[in-house]
Amino acid sequence: MDEQRVRGGGPPRWWRHGPPWGEVAAPTRWPWRSTVLVTLFVLIGSSFASHGQPDRVPLDLYARVLLVAGSALLLWRHRYPVGVAFGTVLAAVLYFGAGYAYGPVFLPVALACFSALVAGRRWAAWSALGALWTAHLLVAHWLFRWLPPQHDHAMPWGRELAVATWVVAIAAVSELARTRRDQWARERAERAQAARRRADEERLRMARELHDVLAHSISVINVQAGVGLALLDSDPEQARTALTTIKAASKEALGEVRQVLDSLRTQGDAPRAPAPGLDRLPELVQQAASAGLTVTLDGTPPRLPPGTDLAAFRVVQEALTNVVRHSGSRHARVHIGHEDGALRLRIDDDGPATGADVGGSGNGLAGMRERAAALGGTIEAGPRPDGGFRVLAVLPLKVTPKEDDR
Structure with a gap:
């Protein structure tokens, strides 16, 4: 039914059972499209941001290499979430430590930590975000004296509060996504367990039906067979009656067994008897x-x-x-x-x-x-x-x- 609804244009499977990134198994495809889009957005956005911040160091080849490297790491975010989270943080720290303009350089960090959290690597995501904020504090309030641009000054604490809010928002959204992923996983497990339980109950019902049908009919056949054997020579007519009873009992047993087995047909079909x-x-x-x-x-x-x-x-x-x-x-x-x-x-x-x-x-x-x-x-x-x-x-x-x- 699900397959037919998807083919017929109905809602996608994850609409009911959770998004693809909520699956436990690692995806088999590389996220090329999203990585390319993020890389282009970071490069273009950083260029525009640089024009609006003349007091910062203009973008050069080194800056663009850092931006591309930090974004390109997202290609491995599903397979190596821990390494990608710390790698994007390192690229971002080197970027703003070199005095370049603030912009969407933190977007790859957000996506990498998000992927790490929903993959269950909470310690890695929180550690990477903590390292990013700590490095930003050091650069913005202490190391700026020895780092470009020259004659720089400490960042206002109000702006630092905005950075902290941004970090907490990333963590909160990621934790919410992880919680939903776990909930969807539990729901899938419960549905699978319920399906197995229904299958076990149906097998037990079938076993009871077959036992009741066969035990009764075979008992009658066994008794009549003994009577027929005992009277085969001395009373052929009575033996014939016993054989007739065996035939009737076996025919009825076959009919009931066929009726029980008919219930294994496609679900929803009405029983024949x-x-x-x-x-x-x-x-x-x-x-x-x-x-x-x-x-x-x-x-x-x-x-x-x-x-x-x-x-x-x-x-x-x-x-x-x-x-x-x-x-x-x-x-x-x-x-x-x-x-x-x-x-x-x-x-x-x-x-x-x-x-x-x-x-x-x-x-x-x-x-x-x-x-x-x-x-x-x-x-x-x-x-x-x-x-x-x-x-x-x-x-x-x-x-x-x-x-x-x-």
């Missing part, structure tokens, strides 16, 4: 019956938001799958109720347990807890005092902003 909800509980009961499990339904589900409806269906599906895989009971009860703004699901079986992980240490129960927690609900799973097993889910009926956005 609605997500399953509690209205499909009769199909779930029929599938459980084909695996030899009798399920009794109690209660009527209320109108649910899509995310809560899907989570409730997956909780019941996973609970019945665990009964088929890990319980010796062939009967389960599903109770649906709602009160105090919450949906309550209770799935019971009479046991006994036949597996080693009936206490809830498997990925299925962990996935159910993650689903419930994402909606602000809870899952409780554990053995009952009479020897059976119970899964109790409490899901809020109110749509949260996070669920609604999803």
Whole structure:
């Protein structure tokens, strides 16, 4: 989207994410244009300033060499900010120490210290500005007796205050730019972290969906395959029924897996089929019956938001799958109720347990807890005092902003 907006004439990327000099990585291009413009401005401006200051030394070849050298150093200001900052200060000190006219000679110093500050070299920028002001104080109030022009006098302290104000202004603007650069860097890092978090949440959601779909269907297929093998010779007709159930379960599993994977298409596309909800509980009961499990339904589900409806269906599906895989009971009860703004699901079986992980240490129960927690609900799973097993889910009926956005 950003690329299209830039190509289509929209606002540039740094308008939203910060200017190019705020990037952490060093730029790959040399700042030729800005350096040439600054050099020309300093040369022309110093020439005009010299005409207005007849008491100073006229510009000569040495003065122009200093002006060009101080400005040309800006070409390396992004790669060597410390050296350029002190280099421009040295050129400026030699310039006004030789008695030449005041003018835009301090502009390269300002740009060099600005670049050093926004690059994070605060000590170098402050040290260079401090050295410039100290050198100016020495020249303007002590060394002027031995330096050109002859018969020079000390600079008024009011003008010295103006120079100090100029130095502080450079530092303040540079610090503000550095602060903005750091802020933009933090915002970029936060956006990247949020994008990674959303990607992790989406991968986790996909993993839960695939686990719930495949675990239930493969459990039914496994049970029916065992029945078919056992009755293949003694009762071919019953074996045929088991194979028919396997075919139906595998077809449904493939359809649901395809539906889950369809969500990986281009963002914004509508799903090809609605997500399953509690209205499909009769199909779930029929599938459980084909695996030899009798399920009794109690209660009527209320109108649910899509995310809560899907989570409730997956909780019941996973609970019945665990009964088929890990319980010796062939009967389960599903109770649906709602009160105090919450949906309550209770799935019971009479046991006994036949597996080693009936206490809830498997990925299925962990996935159910993650689903419930994402909606602000809870899952409780554990053995009952009479020897059976119970899964109790409490899901809020109110749509949260996070669920609604999803």
